[in-house]
Amino acid sequence: MSMLGMLATTKLGEATSGGGFWMPESASTVAPEIDGVFYFINNINYFFFALCVAILIWFAIRYHAKPSEHATFTTDAPTHNTPLELTWTAIPLLLVGVIFWLGMDGFLELSEAPDDSYEVQVTAQKWSWTFQHPDFGVTEAAELTVPLGRPVRLIMTSSDVLHSLFVPAFRVKNDVVPGRYTSLWFEATKPGQYRLYCAEYCGKDHSKMLAVVNVLPEDEFQTRLGKLAREYEDIADQDLPEYAMVRLYNRCASCHSLDGKSGTGPSFKGLWDRTKSGSTVFTDGSTLKDYMGPGGEFEVPENYIRDSILNPRHYIVQNYAATMPTFKGQLKERQIDAMVLMLKNLDRLIDEQGNPIENPDLSGADVSTGAQK
Amino acid sequence: MTIDRPTLANDNYLTHTRGFLSWILTLDHKRIGIMYLVSVLTCFLLGGLFALLVRTQLLVPEGLIMDQDQYNQAFTLHGGIMVFLVIIPGIPAALGNFVLPIMLGAKDVAFPRLNLFSYWLWIVGAVFLVISIFAGLDTGWTFYTPYSIDDNSAMGGVIPAVTGAFLLGFASIFTGMNFIVTIHRLRPDGMTWFRMPLFLWSLYATAVIQVLATPVLGITLALLAVERAFGIGIFNPALGGDPVLFQHFFWFYSHPAVYIMILPAMGIISEVIAVHSHRHIFGYSFIAWSSIAIAIFSFLVWGHHMFTSGQSPLMNVVFSFITFSVAIPSAVKVFNWLATMYKGAISWNTTMLYGMGFIVLFLIGGLTGLYLGTIATDIYLHDTYFVVAHFHYTMMGSALIGFICGLHHWWPKMTGKMFNETAGRTAFVLFFIGYNLTFFTQFMLGSHGAPRRYATYPADAGFQTYQIISTIGSYLMAISFFMMAAYFLASCFGGRRAAANPWGGRSLEWQCSSPPPFDNFSEQPAVGDCYDFSVLRWDEATGGYVWREDVAHPGHDAEEVAHT
Numbered sequence: 001m002s003m004l005g006m007l008a009t010t011k012l013g014e015a016t017s018g019g020g021f022w023m024p025e026s027a028s029t030v031a032p033e034i035d036g037v038f039y040f041i042n043n044i045n046y047f048f049f050a051l052c053v054a055i056l057i058w059f060a061i062r063y064h065a066k067p068s069e070h071a072t073f074t075t076d077a078p079t080h081n082t083p084l085e086l087t088w089t090a091i092p093l094l095l096v097g098v099i100f101w102l103g104m105d106g107f108l109e110l111s112e113a114p115d116d117s118y119e120v121q122v123t124a125q126k127w128s129w130t131f132q133h134p135d136f137g138v139t140e141a142a143e144l145t146v147p148l149g150r151p152v153r154l155i156m157t158s159s160d161v162l163h164s165l166f167v168p169a170f171r172v173k174n175d176v177v178p179g180r181y182t183s184l185w186f187e188a189t190k191p192g193q194y195r196l197y198c199a200e201y202c203g204k205d206h207s208k209m210l211a212v213v214n215v216l217p218e219d220e221f222q223t224r225l226g227k228l229a230r231e232y233e234d235i236a237d238q239d240l241p242e243y244a245m246v247r248l249y250n251r252c253a254s255c256h257s258l259d260g261k262s263g264t265g266p267s268f269k270g271l272w273d274r275t276k277s278g279s280t281v282f283t284d285g286s287t288l289k290d291y292m293g294p295g296g297e298f299e300v301p302e303n304y305i306r307d308s309i310l311n312p313r314h315y316i317v318q319n320y321a322a323t324m325p326t327f328k329g330q331l332k333e334r335q336i337d338a339m340v341l342m343l344k345n346l347d348r349l350i351d352e353q354g355n356p357i358e359n360p361d362l363s364g365a366d367v368s369t370g371a372q373k
Numbered sequence: 374m375t376i377d378r379p380t381l382a383n384d385n386y387l388t389h390t391r392g393f394l395s396w397i398l399t400l401d402h403k404r405i406g407i408m409y410l411v412s413v414l415t416c417f418l419l420g421g422l423f424a425l426l427v428r429t430q431l432l433v434p435e436g437l438i439m440d441q442d443q444y445n446q447a448f449t450l451h452g453g454i455m456v457f458l459v460i461i462p463g464i465p466a467a468l469g470n471f472v473l474p475i476m477l478g479a480k481d482v483a484f485p486r487l488n489l490f491s492y493w494l495w496i497v498g499a500v501f502l503v504i505s506i507f508a509g510l511d512t513g514w515t516f517y518t519p520y521s522i523d524d525n526s527a528m529g530g531v532i533p534a535v536t537g538a539f540l541l542g543f544a545s546i547f548t549g550m551n552f553i554v555t556i557h558r559l560r561p562d563g564m565t566w567f568r569m570p571l572f573l574w575s576l577y578a579t580a581v582i583q584v585l586a587t588p589v590l591g592i593t594l595a596l597l598a599v600e601r602a603f604g605i606g607i608f609n610p611a612l613g614g615d616p617v618l619f620q621h622f623f624w625f626y627s628h629p630a631v632y633i634m635i636l637p638a639m640g641i642i643s644e645v646i647a648v649h650s651h652r653h654i655f656g657y658s659f660i661a662w663s664s665i666a667i668a669i670f671s672f673l674v675w676g677h678h679m680f681t682s683g684q685s686p687l688m689n690v691v692f693s694f695i696t697f698s699v700a701i702p703s704a705v706k707v708f709n710w711l712a713t714m715y716k717g718a719i720s721w722n723t724t725m726l727y728g729m730g731f732i733v734l735f736l737i738g739g740l741t742g743l744y745l746g747t748i749a750t751d752i753y754l755h756d757t758y759f760v761v762a763h764f765h766y767t768m769m770g771s772a773l774i775g776f777i778c779g780l781h782h783w784w785p786k787m788t789g790k791m792f793n794e795t796a797g798r799t800a801f802v803l804f805f806i807g808y809n810l811t812f813f814t815q816f817m818l819g820s821h822g823a824p825r826r827y828a829t830y831p832a833d834a835g836f837q838t839y840q841i842i843s844t845i846g847s848y849l850m851a852i853s854f855f856m857m858a859a860y861f862l863a864s865c866f867g868g869r870r871a872a873a874n875p876w877g878g879r880s881l882e883w884q885c886s887s888p889p890p891f892d893n894f895s896e897q898p899a900v901g902d903c904y905d906f907s908v909l910r911w912d913e914a915t916g917g918y919v920w921r922e923d924v925a926h927p928g929h930d931a932e933e934v935a936h937t
């Protein structure tokens with residue numbers, strides 16, 4: 001069973017090499033144009049900076065005088081010169097006019113996505129990204145797979161605060177705003193893996209809100225997404241816990257640790273035992289036991305886990321804030337099952353320190369997901 | 374009574390009355406200026422410590438000394454303190470308060486009581502901000518919603534912090550009103566608008582922005598506090614609000630605010646370059662009008678902070694266009710300063726070094742603004758270190774250096790003591806090197822795609838070298854500031870006595886003794902062309918400049934005043 005092998009921990013070799021003194025390697029159709037504007041401004045700036053600093057230094061040296069030399073001061077230097085001043089008002093005006101025009105031109109191209117773009121829906125939440133491919137019914141996290149040489153349009157929204165999606169190699173960025181959709185587009189020109197950052201400050205783990213854009217040639221792209229689309233359907237029940245650990249846990253990782261340390265949310269380690277025994281205490285002082293058992297709200301403990309994932313604000317564990325986003329609509333039924341099974345069999349999936357085990361032994365694991373759904 | 378009074382020659386504003394109460398309840402603009410100065414410098418120390426924490430953290434990719442939460446607080450407090458407690462009040466409230474009435478030949482500002490009130494209001498505001506340090510504040514100085522209004526996100530310090538900023542805003546409005554009225558009403562005979570020292574023009578333009586823009590910040594922060602406390606939906610989309618609206622409100626104030634910071638510094642540089650080049654300022658009216666132009670345009674460009682916020686493309690284009698028009702008056706000033714040095718007699722003293730340093734740093738700050746006003750490149754550079762570097766070049770390299778330059782310029786006037794020039798020049802060189810190491814590398818970081826406000830960064834993205842250089846630079850700067858503190862303090866105790874006019878200035882503050890007497894001038898001084906230095910000569914005996922014997926003194930020549 002080489003589920004984990006498939007994950008092939010991403011190496012960003014290509015995204016870090018290449019590039020010039022100012023701009024890093026570029027890998028999209030708009031990038032050369034933006035770099036062009038950048039270097040155009042650069043040249044104007046080098047010129048004016050050198051000119052002004054040269055004049056400054058020249059005057060400072062040429063006209064340097066000690067106070068003791070101040071018997072008299074020059075009075076023949078002009079105090080103003082209107083034609084000269086108008087000239088040095090007009091020249092910058094002209095230059096910035098040109099810069100403005102170039103910048104606007106480049107921008108208008110950026111703002112209009114081509115009609116035939118491949119669309120991906122992006123949801124940002126503290127502190128991770130979810131990428132949904134409606135064409136394939138596939139949801140990815142931490143990695144966004146896109147086709148090479150085809151315009152891709154990201155339609156983005158946030159489930160909590162402001163974020164901003166930024167892919168330096170493509171020279172694109174746009175804020176991700178709760179309660180509305182924003183979008184950006186790019187067309188990748190080189191296969192490879194590129195860094196994706198959150199660029200708008202969003203709290204504690206803002207600097208950990210990273211992902212990878214994986215650009216694949218069209219045929220590989222189709223194969224890969226096709227595979228991802230069927231993956232969880234085809235997996236044997238027996239392998240679901242490992243599937244969840246490899247594919248789904250990264251969406252919970254920013255808040256739920258595996259090593260017993262509590263973070264934004266309680267650690268997953270020991271969660272199942274606590275749930276099974278009903279000893280979890282909620283903010284209102286009640287315990288899980290009060291709701292469990294035949295006739296109770298949760299007939300079996302599995303249902304409490306399921307409910308926590310779908311309606312996280314329903315019961316709030318004591319000492320934690322109601323910050324967990326709902327995963328309703330983001331995870332398929334079978335994926336939620338997988339999640340439940342992962343928590344249930346966590347001891348087989350991780351080692352003492354809370355690190356996932358490669359090729360865990362799941363023979364004889366309990367893979368029942370509870371009767372009532 | 375007359376027995377206790379010190380003789381007029383020894384009496385100055387520092388010795389006029391004594392005791393703690395005589396300071397904290399003083400109505401004297403000079404003492405209020407000094408109290409602002411001490412408070413602002415204290416805050417500068419605090420904000421600087423947070424900056425050093427931030428820089429130290431970033432030495433290694435995984436963060437050296439803080440966890441994420443602590444780092445987020447450190448950069449928030451660094452920004453909040455530096456913006457609201459150091460740069461905004463630095464020049465107008467501290468230096469402006471001291472210098473403005475004297476430059477006008479007046480005994481005080483128009484409303485001395487309001488002046489004292491605004492100082493104490495400022496102190497209360499500052500205390501609130503400091504309280505927020507303990508309550509935890511991690512929103513960034515920008516308080517962006519919905520992060521700042523969500524209890525589950527931002528820490529508890531938001532309400533004290535916005536209360537503090539609200540009060541500071543009012544202190545700033547009162548100071549602005551006071552200055553506007555003072556300049557309108559208390560100009561002496563002979564000082565027409567276009568004979569005012571350029572520093573006064575810049576303070577005037579600043580005051581106008583303060584009075585018009587700050588109320589918007591006040592209201593916005595009040596809405597934020599109300600929303601956070603009572604859950605009224607204004608900015609929170611979960612309650613039907615609009616988070617981007619906050620950004621519009623915020624930048625409607627905060628863009629003009631960057632001119633509240635930079636305009637007075639430009640005014641100081643106009644004075645310093647002219648005085649220390651001993652050469653008539655070049656293009657007076659272009660400089661004066663450019664201050665006014667900047668003040669007006671500054672209200673029309675806020676949207677350039679929001680090119681990636683999802684606002685409509687048309688708005689982006691319009692804001693980009695107007696933004697470029699602000700570049701022009703700034704460029705004009707630089708050319709005029711350079712032209713002022715032409716054929717001058719330029720002193721290379723500490724003050725002038727800061728003046729020339731300002732021109733270099735402001736050039737870099739201004740020119741890099743072009744990449745950010747240009748939409749296509751801004752989309753890439755926004756929210757990266759490039760922006761951080763750009764606004765440090767303008768706000769620290771320019772606004773704060775303008776303040777420090779002015780502090781050196783007027784230090785002999787304020788304290789009556791000369792500071793050690795060698796120490797001053799050494800500290801400048803150290804500062805200038807450290808500064809560019811710190812911030813130029815951040816342009817490189819940003820152009821290579823490093824996002825800002827990151828407590829940790831990917832180890833293999835090639836950022837670390839830049840970060841290390843940047844941090845080393847910040848340590849050099851810290852050393853230079855401690856040197857500065859040392860030679861300033863030393864001058865108070867052991868410094869040489871300052872002459873009335875140690876640099877050769879012609880504006881009125883150089884006509885009264887150093888330090889000035891309690892009521893500045895015993896009679897209204899005569900006003901001439903405040904940039905005509907040809908009437909002065911160096912006097913070795915007093916270590917200052919005096920009126921040339923072969924030129925008639927306007928005070929003794931009523932004609933000259935009358936026909937101007």
Ligand SMILES: [Cu+2]
Binds near residue numbers: 163202203
């Ligand atoms: Cu973020």
Ligand SMILES: [Cu+2]
Binds near residue numbers: 678
């Ligand atoms: Cu702005």
